[in-house]
Amino acid sequence: MGCKQFEEMISDYIDGALETGEQAVIERHLADCESCRALRDDLLQLVHFSRHLPEHTPSSTVWTAIQTQVKSERRVGLRQRVARWLARLEERNFILSLPQLAAGAVALILVALVVSVVLRREAQQSAETASTPASAAISKNLLSYPDLQQIEERISQLESSVEQRKASWTPDLRQAFERNLAYVNQSLIECRQQISGHPEDKVSEELMLNAYREKVRLLEGFEAF
Amino acid sequence: MASLTTRLIMTVTAEPGYNATDIELARAAALGDAAAFEKLYQQHHRRVYSLCLRMLGNSSQAEDLAQEVFLQVFRKIGSFRGDSAFTTWLHRLTVNQVLMHFRKRGVKLEHTSEEGDFTNVVDTPLQSTRRISLVDRMTLEKAISQLPPGYRTVFVLHDVEGYEHEEVGSILGISIGTSKSQLHKARMRLRELILKKNE
DSSP, X not given: OOHHHHXXXXXXXXXXXXXXXXXXXXXXXXXXXXXXXXXXXXXXXXXXXXXXXXXXXXXXXXXXXXXXXXHHHHHHHHHHHHHHHHHHHHHOOOOOOHHHHHHHHXXXXXXXXXXHHHHHHHHHTTTOOSOOOHHHHHTXXXXXXXXXXXHHHHHHHHHHHHHHHXXXXXXXXXXXXXXXXXXXXXXXXXXXXXXXXXXXXXXXXXXXXXXXXXXXXXXXXXXXO | OHHHHHHHHHHHHHSTTOOOOHHHHXXXXXXXXXXXXXXXXXXXXXXXXXXXXXXXXXXXXXXXXXXXXXXXXXXXXXXXOXXXXXXXXXXXXXXXXXXXXXXXXXXXXXXXXXXXXXXOGGXXXXXXXXXXXXXXXXXXXXXXXHSOHHHHHHHIIIIITOOOHHHHHHHXXXXXXHHHHHHHHHHHHHHHHHHHHHO
């Protein structure tokens, strides 16, 4: 084997991709050729160091730019969701009972309130580029609110009770319940999202508690059917 | 019971001192949890940026691309099902973004104008008697950035990131033979660049 042939096989050799016979030929050549030993040693070092290169840190402007864009896309997404929901509402003819109408109206008001607060908050803070430290944001434990645990327990009881009653409901009643529940749950998601991004947002905290209470009222209303 | 699941995930990731897994964070982020998304960024931005930097060889472009990668994460996180590790999903997303960047700029990865254009081993000064290391990390990083894009991409995917030739071929749409050949040429070119620097 000559040096030229060795050079063509060196990568496969250091990657351990050669047959036993080829490997033996290479090793015989290496024993006699200082130049090729140098090449092998250099490439082994190069491959070893390449596997252990340190990580680099981008400048803080990257996160700032991501945050700004994410906020903007969330705002647009929220508007689109509300617009789609309103469009669906317009297309439908509803024949609802009084409790269904009342629950629907309350849910609608709640959604409108949450949407307006979220949009106002985001508009106020669109110029704000500093990041909220993740540790501060995620340190907010939703279960730490004073009466939230009680509400959670009540919701859990009501959900089991309503679940048992569902079997006797008409399809229309079931549909009305699911629709109203979806509205309230969506409100809760939006509130949590807002609180998660702005842990000190007292308005959203209050809205979230109201949404929980509204969920209790909704479940209580439908428990009677 | 979707709302209860939502509440559970978001409560778990918000617990002080709780180290949420990538999958928990990804699910919370998909449900709109901004803190979970930020935590994912904090945990993975160095790896994403480093990969972009090594594949592009330019810090400014690498920052732009790292930014685009995380925006894609934000937009697509709902499609992450947890079938693979989050790091694998993110890594593939990053590589795809870099390749898309190359395509937009008309960079061809399979062929370079400099193929085969390096010194033959027999003409290279002897190195085996060196007592100092051929490679220091700074020099290696610089040399990688000087490789032609085709060599650099295969080298970074195989030797830095640890992909097999089959995977490199599949990602780049080239044959295994081409991947091996590009890698060999990249290594030889790197050696030449580093030796030149050390002279």
